[in-house]
Amino acid sequence: MTSPTGEAGEALAGHGRGLMRAGALLFLLGLFVGFGVPRFAVPRLALSTHLLAMMQATLLLALGLVWPRLAIGRRQSQVGLGLALYGFGGAWVANLLGALWGAGRTFAPGAAGDHRASAAKEKAVELLLVTLAPVMVAATVLLIVGVLR
Numbered sequence: 001m002t003s004p005t006g007e008a009g010e011a012l013a014g015h016g017r018g019l020m021r022a023g024a025l026l027f028l029l030g031l032f033v034g035f036g037v038p039r040f041a042v043p044r045l046a047l048s049t050h051l052l053a054m055m056q057a058t059l060l061l062a063l064g065l066v067w068p069r070l071a072i073g074r075r076q077s078q079v080g081l082g083l084a085l086y087g088f089g090g091a092w093v094a095n096l097l098g099a100l101w102g103a104g105r106t107f108a109p110g111a112a113g114d115h116r117a118s119a120a121k122e123k124a125v126e127l128l129l130v131t132l133a134p135v136m137v138a139a140t141v142l143l144i145v146g147v148l149r
Contacts, residue, residue, distance in 0.1 A: 016067035023060030041102035070146030
């Protein structure tokens, strides 16, 4: 695997730094959630949100380091960056909203327990999570293509 050069290489390096910045921010946000776990409507979902942030932040930092070495063009890098940021950020936001609102009967009944949010809040969290699956698959495929070229 060789690093792209020229304009594409500069774009990938910039996108890699963006992923690392997002990872650092997500790590910090996850720490803040960890401080307040007992205060959330659903503390078990808050703990999951905290742990998810720690795991995803670490992966974003690693992706940021690898990104400049992917054998993909500038446009593919832009698309991959958007997919990764939406995928990682969206998953964290969906879990955070579930913990704040007490939503989760649909996507995490074990963690939500007896907590119930309004149907609209449950649907909002569910819709966000459903849109994330194809986004993360597409981002992963792009990453694999970039590594294998």
